Amino acid sequence: MARAHGHPDDHQAPRPGDSPAERRAARQHAARLRRAEEHRQRRESGAAQPIEDFTCSCPPRCEELDDWSGRPVHAEDCPCSCDVG
Known part of the structure; x- marks a missing residue:
């Protein structure tokens, strides 16, 4: 049926979380988690200096x-x- 509509048979149907905005938000969230984990590891190893309050x-x-x-x-x-x- 997909071929009749011009889509290849293996075309992935849209799913929740597939929109560009949702993918961007997921990438940003993952990057924040990575940075937080890297900072935690640096802090625990003594390599990171305490951060001043920043707004x-x-x-x-x-x-x-x-x-x-x-x-x-x-x-x-x-x-x-x-x-x-």
Whole structure:
């Protein structure tokens, strides 16, 4: 039946969590968990220094632009540009 609609037989049907926004959120969540675990390991080994309290004032657009794959990405109008680390 899929062939009749122009899809190959092995075409994956849409599933919950497949939208680009949901995949992006899942990648960001996984990256946060990895960073937290890496920080925990550094802290326990004595390699990490305590972090001062920090409040980020980035607008929501920064979160939309950043895919968490490298250095932080900020919107042009970001007052914070909190590239700490």
